Amino acid sequence: MLFNNPSTIVVGALGCISLLSQQAYAAHIPYRHRHSQHSPGGFHQPDPAVSACAADAPSATVTVTTTTVVTTTLAAEDINTSSTVLNIVTPTVIPAFDAAVAASSSSSSSTFTSVVTVSSASSSASASTSVSTSASASTSFFTSASASSSGSSTSKAKVIIPYYLYPSTGAWTPLEELIIANSDVQFTIIINPDNGPGSSTASDENFLTAVPRLASYSNALVLGYVSTEKGTRDISEVEKDIQTYAAWPSTSGKSSFAVHGIFLDEAATDYNADTVTYYKNLASTIKQSDGLGPDNYIVTNPGAVPDESYLDIPDSTVIFESAYSEFQSAYSANEFEKIKGLDLSRFATMVYGIPSDTDLSTLITQLRSISSHTYMSNLDTYQAYDSLWSTVVSLLAA
Incomplete structure (x- = not known):
């Protein structure tokens, strides 16, 4: 029957x-606890005591x-x-x-x-039932409803945030809460201890606590800041910074203390064969560094649409980074025509100094027409949390 x-x-x-x-x-x-001016360099304060919440390390x-x-x-x-x-x-x-x-x-x-x-099946006169069960474990940074760092995500929104604030007690908590409250949004977070990895970050208790916590969220990808000075900085110095980040797990003796990619700031825009090779070599170094895995994600930041020869080198390129007024001028002047028809998941935009009376929905529409990853702020610094981000993320995820 x-x-x-x-x-x-x-x-x-x-x-x-x-x-x-x-x-x-x-x-x-x-269980989970509830809880200047634009410039590249980190901002240090005297080492405060770590709160009980911040002292908790991420559980597996x-x-x-x-x-x-x-x-x-x-x-x-x-x-x-x-x-x-x-x-x-x-x-x-x-x-x-x-x-x-x-x-x-x-x-x-x-x-x-x-x-x-x-x-x-219509060809059999017998009834049978079979049941099979399988279980697997995964530690990928972007999994399931979260995101793939390569951009093959079903997430509704992708946000990139340069967050150069020193992780004193509670300083990173608002950012964590934003990430927790928006699990269907991808967050790419750039940290900048000291205009790069710094020489003592791996022994700084505040960073040792804050970085693993931030990186533990499945919808957050943490990148380390490195300056390239338009391709003129000595490549050995750039590689040294990259290798310092990659060595964080071994230097600190804490495998969870790690970034999973590099943000190459001040990238070149104009074509030069030697400069293209320069960035290709840096990309190769990043991709081959075990301490930056499993993502080994690369973002370059020329701050404008670069020559096309640079576009295939990183995973993502920041094609605009400047104030709101300058973005409107660039957008009106069709400065983004060169990327028309290309894969927008490979591009990011950063707009700061947004006036309080700006129609954010219109701005989001403009940014999404040229990029997948967006940063929007009414501040003019990367060393503070902006309360506008909650509104922006909600609009992006709608």
Whole structure:
């Protein structure tokens, strides 16, 4: 009687799998605490005491994928060949922070997916049921409903934020809360300890606590700042900065203390064969550095649309970085025509000094017509949190 009604099979199987998924999801929900002028260089203050919340290191959680396949073969006289696939997906969980697991060196999101498949064949007179379950663990930075750092994401919005504020007690908390509250948005965060990695950052307790916390979120990718001076800075000095970032896990003795890519600031715009080679060599260094994995993500910042020979070198290029008034002039002058028809996921824009009476929806439309990653601020510094970001992220994600 049961096998004469495929709908009964589907509903019954679906109910069982939903219950199992909810139990697995509940069992794995980690505890989480609630909680100048434009220039490249970091800003240091005397080392304050680290708050109890900030002192907690990210705990490792596991991505568990549960796949259940129910296959039923029915008699020929009962039903014709058909197939029904139902999916149940529970939300991605933000990583937890618990002092009891402060020694953890990795973190990940947890995603639970159940799939029920019911198929029938007209050529068999017997009934059978088979169930298979598999589980896997993943520590990728952009997983599931979060994002892939290569831009192959289903996220509604991608935000890039230069955040050069020193991580004194509570200084990075608003940014963390923004990331937590918008799990379907990709955040690329650029940190700048001391106009680059600095010589003592790996022993700075505030950075040792703050960087792993920020990098632990599945929808956040943390990059380290490096200056290139339009391709004129000694390449050995640039490579030294890159290698210093890459060595953070080993130097600090804490594998979670790491960035997962490099932001090459002051990149060149005009074509020069030697300069193109310069940036290609830097990109090769970044991609081959184990300490910057698994993403080894590269962003170059010429601040304007560069010669096309530079566009394929990084994962993303900042094609505009300046004040709102200058953006409007550039946009009106069609200065972005050179990238028309190209993959916008490879481009980012940064607009600061936005007047308080600006129509943000119109500005977002303009920015999205030329780039995938956006930064918008009414401040004129990268050394402060801007309350406007909450509004901007909400509009981008709408």
